[in-house]
Amino acid sequence: MNEKLQFQLRAQISQMDSISTAPAILMPLLEMLRLPSDRISLEKVVELISYDGAIAAQCLRLANSPLFGRRQTETVRAAVMALGLERVRSMLFGLCVNRVMPQDKWVIPPDAFWRHSLGCALVTQRMANKIEYPEPEKAYLAGLLHDLGFLVNSVLYTDGFRECLRLAAEQHLALHVVEEQVLGFSHCDAGQMLCEHWGLSKELVDAARCHHDVCLLPKAGPLACLVHLSDLLCRVRYLGYGYEEFMGVDLGGDAAWQALVRSYPALEHMDLVRFTFDIDGAMDQIVATVDAVFGAKTMTAPASG
Numbered sequence: 168m169n170e171k172l173q174f175q176l177r178a179q180i181s182q183m184d185s186i187s188t189a190p191a192i193l194m195p196l197l198e199m200l201r202l203p204s205d206r207i208s209l210e211k212v213v214e215l216i217s218y219d220g221a222i223a224a225q226c227l228r229l230a231n232s233p234l235f236g237r238r239q240t241e242t243v244r245a246a247v248m249a250l251g252l253e254r255v256r257s258m259l260f261g262l263c264v265n266r267v268m269p270q271d272k273w274v275i276p277p278d279a280f281w282r283h284s285l286g287c288a289l290v291t292q293r294m295a296n297k298i299e300y301p302e303p304e305k306a307y308l309a310g311l312l313h314d315l316g317f318l319v320n321s322v323l324y325t326d327g328f329r330e331c332l333r334l335a336a337e338q339h340l341a342l343h344v345v346e347e348q349v350l351g352f353s354h355c356d357a358g359q360m361l362c363e364h365w366g367l368s369k370e371l372v373d374a375a376r377c378h379h380d381v382c383l384l385p386k387a388g389p390l391a392c393l394v395h396l397s398d399l400l401c402r403v404r405y406l407g408y409g410y411e412e413f414m415g416v417d418l419g420g421d422a423a424w425q426a427l428v429r430s431y432p433a434l435e436h437m438d439l440v441r442f443t444f445d446i447d448g449a450m451d452q453i454v455a456t457v458d459a460v461f462g463a464k465t466m467t468a469p470a471s472g
């Protein structure tokens with residue numbers, strides 16, 4: 168990405184109305200996201216949710232869904248306790264982003280975007296647990312947020328990004344490769360800038376910036392490597408961006424995998440085939456969570472153009 172384009176994109180992001188003017192709940196939420204999970208206050212979360220009727224309703228709806236045994240949860244506090252802070256934190260973020268994204272600007276169908284993001288979050292966290300990464304919640308968050316740059320490209324470069332998706336789908340190519348060719352930058356650059364603009368931690372910024380770049384990954388740290396691998400696994404298990412990619416994945420030969428194995432030798436003995444079966448088993452839960460959070464409306468988004 169050349170310097171002029173970088174400067175221009177950064178300026179556009181800081182002035183971008185829809186995403187810069189986030190709902191009132193988003194900034195305090197981002198403050199909270201920076202804290203380790205054991206320092207997040209339940210009372211504060213309940214307070215934040217209670218400010219916003221629509222979000223409180225979603226929270227109750229999810230807590231009362233079959234995923235959580237259809238409990239009779241009637242207060243925000245009980246709903247938060249039933250769901251667990253981590254799940255609530257991720258759900259709140261999803262709802263906020265869904266709200267700041269103008270409905271007519273979605274290029275990737277929203278249900279595909281959320282399935283991919285939630286899928287990556289889950290897989291990243293599972294891998295993090297496997298390697299005993301000290302902050303698995305942060306890993307979840309990194310997976311959840313890694314493709315935020317798609318939202319920037321959807322809002323700022325709607326037509327160009329639509330063309331990227333059309334070409335990528337037609338030729339079964341990775342979207343970031345086509346973005347580079349058509350726009351001169353990818354959602355990784357845009358995501359990096361949005362994460363910086365929102366004041367997210369350096370590790371989250373790096374995961375957004377480097378997750379498709381095998382040259383940068385070995386130096387970017389374990390979180391970015393985990394996100395890269397989770398992204399590949401999700402895309403190969405039909406949790407991509409709503410079209411079929413022709414891609415061969417050789418995890419063992421992947422630069423990010425090799426970098427991780429150097430730091431976490433336990434990975435060397437991991438049964439990759441079994442691990443991907445595990446992920447398949449979790450997909451039903453992912454899809455059910457997306458249904459419960461976003462409802463049927465986003466699940467019937469128009470096919471990508």
Ligand SMILES: [Fe+2]
Binds near residue numbers: 378379
């Ligand atoms: Fe990506």
Ligand SMILES: [Fe+2]
Binds near residue numbers: 283314398
């Ligand atoms: Fe991704």
